[in-house]
Amino acid sequence: MPIAESKPSRLLCYYGDDFTGSTDVLESLFRSGVRTVLFLELPDEEVLQGRFAGIEAFGIAGVGRALSPVEAEKELRPIFERFKQAEASVVHYKVCSTFDSSPTTGNIGKAAEIGSSVFGGEYVPILVGVPILGRYTLFGNHFAAAGEEIYRLDRHPTMSCHPVTPMKEADLRRHLAEQSGLKTALMDILSLDGTGEQVQERLKCLVEKEQPDLVLFDVLDEERLEIAGRLIWEGAQRNKSRFVIGSSGIEYALGATWKAQGMLQQNRELIVDAPPVSRLLVLSGSCSPVTEQQIIHASEAGFALLRVPAADLIHPERAEQARLQLLKEAADLLEGGKSVLLYTAAGAADPAIGAFRIALDACGYHSEDSSRLLGSILGSIAKSLIVDTKLKRIVIAGGDTSGYLTRELGIYALECVAAIVPGAPLCRASSQDPCLDGVELVLKGGQIGGKDFFNQVKKGSGSEN
Structure with a gap:
């Protein structure tokens, strides 16, 4: 010892x-x-x-x-x-x-x-x-x-x-x-x-x-x-x-x-109260092939998939209508008991990526603005859905957009509560807003997780047992 x-x-x-x-x-x-x-x-x-x-x-x-x-x-x-x-x-x-x-x-x-x-x-x-x-x-x-x-x-x-x-x-x-x-x-x-x-x-x-x-x-x-x-x-x-x-x-x-060196607690319990949830919201700004397979599998597992109209959401004349339409579709599905996955692209070959780059240029933006724009828009949508439909758990996929998206949620701190999948833990959020305080959040990089990742997060800590 x-x-x-x-x-x-x-x-x-x-x-x-x-x-x-x-x-x-x-x-x-x-x-x-x-x-x-x-x-x-x-x-x-x-x-x-x-x-x-x-x-x-x-x-x-x-x-x-x-x-x-x-x-x-x-x-x-x-x-x-x-x-x-x-x-x-x-x-x-x-x-x-x-x-x-x-x-x-x-x-x-x-x-x-x-x-x-x-x-x-x-x-x-x-x-x-x-x-x-x-x-x-x-x-x-x-x-x-x-x-x-x-x-x-x-x-x-x-x-x-x-x-x-x-x-x-x-x-x-x-x-x-x-x-x-x-x-x-x-x-x-x-x-x-x-x-x-x-x-x-x-x-x-x-x-x-x-x-x-x-x-x-x-x-x-x-x-x-x-x-x-x-x-x-x-x-x-x-x-x-x-x-x-x-x-x-x-x-x-x-x-x-x-x-x-004997400096830490031994035998700490890794899984801390991570029960399944009936509904899960996923927001994906990732274009990796790993996430692409996870999106496909989520659809097969019963998730409702909604493509994010990224080009419309940055257009000065179409943005508000596109946002309201996406919000309504997602909220209706969540209120109906469905898990919902909002995605900007299904893999690197998705034509939506090229279309969004054209839209960026047409609106006077640069390619490096894409993460900030998409992240901020998706964060605003996620916050509205959490508050309006009383969601308990969400997933954000994609390293480049995740920062801007999370900053829009109105939370100020995260603590890990369960190590469900290596590299993408389940975290509990702290917020001054009681509707957001205690919300559970998983941030997933593009290369992280198996094809059943989103369903694993929905099932909680029992998904690997």
């Missing part, structure tokens, strides 16, 4: 570069027994010491993945400065486990530059692999599952042709070099083998020899993930607040280390 080490009052703060990824971190900390709250805006001390007194970690759900470098500077710097004041042992800039980013949109290198300037100290660790989600990094190259197959990122059927940030380079060092002048060194899979002392010495030699700004850690399995977590945590003990970049693999790695 390990001897429990002294635990800091606040283990971790994090910023999620999209909302689905933010709840992914929430889930990983929940699984480790770390009480965590995800806020939609920066909380003040009154909130942290009031309703959420005693939390060990907190996060901010952001939209960094959709921002330009200039916008990222405005968004991230004040948040990082606030995190520095919170004196958490680790400050995590959370990115998608498929690392999708580009020099102009969701620039991870820019986030690294901002974080380094705020926190200083040693190199910035980068860890992206998450074995539980089928994400692996080997000799610097990143791999991700699609169905039953594992693909190198530049050959992945979805990420290689992502509509906003297509991944054309699997070597994450090369990918980062296109976004920033920061130097990246690699702690490869072979360097992570051996005793703790041997691995520590290899990392020390790597840093002394290459003098890197960033150190990328390979990840293949849970064993090496825990080793990386131990190295990151040891580094955090040498710094007042250690800035790190990566997927929820960071939290799985640190959680394993914290457990091994």
Whole structure:
């Protein structure tokens, strides 16, 4: 039995570069027994010491993945400065486990530059692999599952042709070099083998020899993930607040280390009161093939499907009528006891995507405005449906639109209550509006879940038993 080490009052703060990824971190900390709250805006001390007194970690759900470098500077710097004041042992800039980013949109290198300037100290660790989600990094190259197959990122059927940030380079060092002048060194899979002392010495030699700004850690399995977590945590003990970049693999790695050191509760019950619901509302802004199959299966399982007339919803003359019509159709179905799925596209080949791009151009918008516009519109619709039909649980699918959509709901915090499907936990919302306070919410990335995902969420915690 390990001897429990002294635990800091606040283990971790994090910023999620999209909302689905933010709840992914929430889930990983929940699984480790770390009480965590995800806020939609920066909380003040009154909130942290009031309703959420005693939390060990907190996060901010952001939209960094959709921002330009200039916008990222405005968004991230004040948040990082606030995190520095919170004196958490680790400050995590959370990115998608498929690392999708580009020099102009969701620039991870820019986030690294901002974080380094705020926190200083040693190199910035980068860890992206998450074995539980089928994400692996080997000799610097990143791999991700699609169905039953594992693909190198530049050959992945979805990420290689992502509509906003297509991944054309699997070597994450090369990918980062296109976004920033920061130097990246690699702690490869072979360097992570051996005793703790041997691995520590290899990392020390790597840093002394290459003098890197960033150190990328390979990840293949849970064993090496825990080793990386131990190295990151040891580094955090040498710094007042250690800035790190990566997927929820960071939290799985640190959680394993914290457990091994006796710092966390053991045998925490993962499923907390997640009964089935009679009606579920799903709002999908995802065009991934995984979500496409989930939409098809939902229809077969009895969900009513309604296509979102995206082009009409941004047209100045047709928008209001289109919104009212969609609201009425959805409300009538929900009031009739049906589960409803609103979707903007059924897969990457859906002609609606091209039609929406034409509509954006015709209305004077740019392609990068699409997530904000669709997310805000769908969020307004979702809020009306929750209030009018007294819904208890909803699902939001699609990382790019989820942030804007969730911000429209009028909620200010989320806590994980059940780990139903890895990567997409069931969360309980906090809101000043009694109609929204306590609503259950699942945020699903495009690549997450099996074909029965939406039905699983409707069935609740018993769906895997």
